Amino acid sequence: MMDKTLDKTIAQxxxxxxxxxxxxxxxxxxxxxxxIQALSEIKQEPEWLLKWRLKAYRHWLKMAEPGWANVKFxxxxxxxxxxxxxxxxxxxxxxxxxxxxxxETYTKLGIPLNxxxxxxxxAVDAVFDSVSxxxxxxxxxxxxxxxxxxxxEAVKEYPELVKKYLGSVVPVTDNYxxxxxxxxFSDGSFVYIPKGVRCPMELSTYFRINAANTGQFERTxxxxxxxxxxxxxxxxTAPMRDENQLHAAVxxxxxxxxxxxxxxxxxxWYPGDKDGKGGIYNFVTKRGACRGVKSKISWTQVETGSAxxxxxxxxxxxxxxxVGEFYSVALTNNFQQADTGTKMIHIGxxxxxxxxxxxxxxxxxxxxxxxxVKIMKSAENSRNYSQCDSILIGxxxxxxTFPYIDVRNPSAQMEHEATTSNIGEDQLFYCNQRGxxxxxxxxxxxxxxxxxxxxxxxxxxxxxxxxxxxxxxxGAVG
Amino acid sequence: xxxIENLNVSIENKEILNGISLAVKPGELHVxxxxxxxxxxxxxxxxxxxxxxxxxxxSVNFVGKNLLEMSPEDRACAGLFLSFQYxxxxxxxxxxxxxxxxxxxxRKSRGEEEIDAVDFxxxxxxxxxxxxxxxxxxxRPVNDGFSGGEKKxxxxxxxxxxxxxxxxxxxxxxxxxxxxxxIVAQGVNDYRSPDRSFILITxxxxxxxxxxxxxxxxxxxxxxxKSGTMELAKELEEKGYSWIEEEMVEIT
Numbered sequence: 001m002m003d004k005t006l007d008k009t010i011a012q013x014x015x016x017x018x019x020x021x022x023x024x025x026x027x028x029x030x031x032x033x034x035x036i037q038a039l040s041e042i043k044q045e046p047e048w049l050l051k052w053r054l055k056a057y058r059h060w061l062k063m064a065e066p067g068w069a070n071v072k073f074x075x076x077x078x079x080x081x082x083x084x085x086x087x088x089x090x091x092x093x094x095x096x097x098x099x100x101x102x103x104e105t106y107t108k109l110g111i112p113l114n115x116x117x118x119x120x121x122x123a124v125d126a127v128f129d130s131v132s133x134x135x136x137x138x139x140x141x142x143x144x145x146x147x148x149x150x151x152x153e154a155v156k157e158y159p160e161l162v163k164k165y166l167g168s169v170v171p172v173t174d175n176y177x178x179x180x181x182x183x184x185f186s187d188g189s190f191v192y193i194p195k196g197v198r199c200p201m202e203l204s205t206y207f208r209i210n211a212a213n214t215g216q217f218e219r220t221x222x223x224x225x226x227x228x229x230x231x232x233x234x235x236x237t238a239p240m241r242d243e244n245q246l247h248a249a250v251x252x253x254x255x256x257x258x259x260x261x262x263x264x265x266x267x268x269w270y271p272g273d274k275d276g277k278g279g280i281y282n283f284v285t286k287r288g289a290c291r292g293v294k295s296k297i298s299w300t301q302v303e304t305g306s307a308x309x310x311x312x313x314x315x316x317x318x319x320x321x322x323v324g325e326f327y328s329v330a331l332t333n334n335f336q337q338a339d340t341g342t343k344m345i346h347i348g349x350x351x352x353x354x355x356x357x358x359x360x361x362x363x364x365x366x367x368x369x370x371x372x373v374k375i376m377k378s379a380e381n382s383r384n385y386s387q388c389d390s391i392l393i394g395x396x397x398x399x400x401t402f403p404y405i406d407v408r409n410p411s412a413q414m415e416h417e418a419t420t421s422n423i424g425e426d427q428l429f430y431c432n433q434r435g436x437x438x439x440x441x442x443x444x445x446x447x448x449x450x451x452x453x454x455x456x457x458x459x460x461x462x463x464x465x466x467x468x469x470x471x472x473x474x475g476a477v478g
Numbered sequence: 479x480x481x482i483e484n485l486n487v488s489i490e491n492k493e494i495l496n497g498i499s500l501a502v503k504p505g506e507l508h509v510x511x512x513x514x515x516x517x518x519x520x521x522x523x524x525x526x527x528x529x530x531x532x533x534x535x536x537s538v539n540f541v542g543k544n545l546l547e548m549s550p551e552d553r554a555c556a557g558l559f560l561s562f563q564y565x566x567x568x569x570x571x572x573x574x575x576x577x578x579x580x581x582x583x584x585r586k587s588r589g590e591e592e593i594d595a596v597d598f599x600x601x602x603x604x605x606x607x608x609x610x611x612x613x614x615x616x617x618r619p620v621n622d623g624f625s626g627g628e629k630k631x632x633x634x635x636x637x638x639x640x641x642x643x644x645x646x647x648x649x650x651x652x653x654x655x656x657x658x659x660x661i662v663a664q665g666v667n668d669y670r671s672p673d674r675s676f677i678l679i680t681x682x683x684x685x686x687x688x689x690x691x692x693x694x695x696x697x698x699x700x701x702x703x704k705s706g707t708m709e710l711a712k713e714l715e716e717k718g719y720s721w722i723e724e725e726m727v728e729i730t
Contacts, residue, residue, distance in 0.1 A: 444568075
C-alpha cells in the first residue's frame with residue numbers, strides 16, 4: 001500500500017511537454033563536412049570558425065562513444081539526427097519580428113520575453129532549437145559594459161573575444177560529445193563581464209527543444225574579467241516524444257584575477273514517460289577555469305529531467321587562492337538514469353574546493369555520483385571537502401558513488417563524507433500520524449535533504465526548484 | 479469517543495489481538511498494562527492505522543466514524559494522536575517546519591485557515607514552556623540526535639500543538655528519568671479536559687503516581703483479561719501479573 005502511494009507521488013505529468021506549431025527551417029538528417037559547411041554558411045561565420053569546426057569533426061570521427069558511464073542506452077545513430085532547425089521567421093533583433101507562437105511558448109513556460117512582463121532583475125537569452133530568438137535587457141546591460149548576447153551574434157560582433165576563449169577550457173578534442181558539439185554547435189549564449197564590473201542583474205538562458213528528430217548543440221561561453229562578478233542561470237524544457245533526443249552542450253567559464261562566476265542550472269528536459277519511453281539524452285560538458293588568483297567558480301545544479309544525464313561541471317583551479325564549488329541535486333524517477341558529479345583539479349597554491357552532492361532515486365531510477373579531486377604537485381596547501389548523500393525511495397532504484405581522489409602534494413587536506421539512506425515506511429507513517437499526507441511527507445523529507453543545495457540558488461529559482469522537485473517526485477511513493 | 483468491539487488482529491497469520499473490546503468516553507483516561515509482547519503496542523499502532531497489521535474481525539468506532547476504513551492521516555486529522563514508543567528521526571527536516579506542516583494539515587482538514595509563521599512561533603513558544611524545552615530545540619531536525627527524554631517530550635509537544643481528541647500514549651514513560659517523567663505527566667495532566675480522552679499504555683505503575691486514571695486494564699495474550707481502577711494498578715505493582723494468570727486458569 002505504502003508503495004502505491006509512493007509511486008503515485010513520484011509520477012506526475014511533465015508540464016512542459018507541449019509542442020509549438022511554427023514553420024521551421026530544418027536540415028535533412030545526416031552529418032558530414034558539407035552539413036558543417038552549410039551550417040557555418042547560414043550563420044555567416046568567419047573562415048577560422050569553420051576550420052575550427054572541421055578540425056573538431058575530423059577528430060570526432062576518430063573517437064568512440066565513452067562507455068565508462070553507469071548508464072545504459074541504445075546506440076545513437078548520428079546520421080538520423082538533423083543538425084540544424086530554426087524558426088523561419090527568426091530574428092534576435094526586435095521582439096516584433098519573432099513569431100508570436102514562439103513568444104507564446106516562452107510565456108507558457110513562465111519566461112515572458114515582452115519588456116513589460118519580463119522577470120524583474122533577470123535578463124534572458126531564449127534559445128529555441130538551434131537559434132537564439134531573443135535576448136532581453138540587452139541595452140541596460142550594455143550600459144554597465146556587460147556583453148550578453150547569442151553566440152552567433154558574439155561571433156560577428158566580438159570575434160576577438162570569442163576567438164581568444166572558445167575552446168580554451170574545453171578543447172575540441174576533449175571528449176566525444178564535446179568534439180561533436182564543437183563541430184556542429186548552432187547557437188548559445190555569450191557573456192563578457194568587463195574588469196571591475198559587478199553584473200547588475202541575473203543572466204539566464206532558457207533552452208527549449210521543439211523540433212522533432214533534431215539535436216540541440218549549444219555552446220555557452222562566459223568570461224569574467226578581473227575583479228568582476230556574474231550570476232548566471234540556465235533552464236531547459238522539451239516536448240514529450242517517444243523518441244529520444246540528443247542534447248550535447250558545451251559550457252566554458254573563464255574567471256580571471258579576483259573574478260567570480262556563479263553558474264546555476266535547473267535542468268528539466270523531458271524525462272521520458274513512466275515506462276522509460278522517450279526523453280532527452282543530456283550529454284553535456286561543463287568546465288570552468290579559475291585562471292586568475294583568488295578567482296571563484298561555483299556550480300549549482302538541480303537535475304530533475306532527461307532520460308539520461310551525463311555531466312560533470314568541473315573546475316580547474318589554476319590561480320593561487322582560487323575556489324571551486326559544486327552543489328548538486330539530481331533526481332531520477334521511473335527509468336531515468338543519471339551519471340553526474342564533478343572534477344576539481346587543484347593546480348594553484350592554497351586552492352579550495354567544496355563538493356556537495358545530493359542524489360534522489362525513485363521508481364527504477366539509477367543514480368551515480370562520479371567525482372574526481374586531483375591535487376597536483378604544485379598545489380601547496382590545498383583543501384577539498386566532499387559530501388555525497390543519496391536517498392532511495394522504494395526498493396527498485398539504485399544509488400552508486402564513485403569518488404576518485406588523487407593527491408600528489410602531501411600538504412593537501414581532504415575530507416570526504418558519504419551517506420545513503422532511504423525514506424522509510426516508519427518515517428512516512430510518522431508523518432501520516434501527524435496528519436501529513438504521504439505526498440507531502442515525501443516532499444518534506446526530500447526538500448529537507450536538498451536544503452543545503454537549494455540555498456545556493458538565486459532566490460527566485462530556489463522556490464522554482466523546490467516546486468520542480470515536488471512535481472518530479474509525484475507518484476514516487478506507493 | 480472510541481469504541482473498540484471484539485477486535486481481532488494478526489500479522490503474517492499470527493494472531494496478536496484476540497477479541498479486544500474497550501470503550502473510552504470523553505474526558506476519560508484509560509490505562510492499558512501488561513507484560514512485553516502481549517499486544518499493547520499492536521493495539522496502539524492498529525488504531526493509528528499502521529499497515530503491516532491485518533484486522534481479521536471486530537470494529538472500531540471513533541467519533542462516530544468507522545476508524546478502520548480511514549487512512550492514517552485522516553485518523554490524525556479527525557483527532558487521533560499516537561505518541562510513539564520509538565519516535566523515528568527525520569534528518570534534514572526542521573522540527574518547527576515539521577510541526578507547522580502537521581498543525582496546518584490538521585487545521586486544513588477542519589476547514590480552518592493555515593496558521594502563519596509568526597503566530598505559529600508564538601504559539602509554540604508557549605507550548606515549549608509546558609514541556610520545559612528551550613527554543614533552540616524546535617530548530618533541530620526532527621528527533622535526529624534527540625535524547626530519549628527529548629524524544630518523548632517532543633511527542634508531548636506535538637500532542638499539545640495538534641490538540642487531538644484522543645491521545646494514545648505508547649510507553650511514553652519508559653526510559654525517562656524522574657524529572658522528565660514528571661514533566662511528561664504534567665504535560666498530559668494540563669491537557670486533560672472533559673472533551674479529551676487518553677489511552678495510556680505502560681509497563682509500570684510509576685507514571686500513575688502523577689496521574690489520575692479512570693480505568694486500568696490488563697492485556698494478556700491479546701485480550702483484556704481484567705479491568706479495574708487505580709487499585710488494580712497498585713495490586714499489579716505489588717504482586718506482578720502471575721496471579722491474574724492463575725485466576726484465569728481457575729476460571730477456565
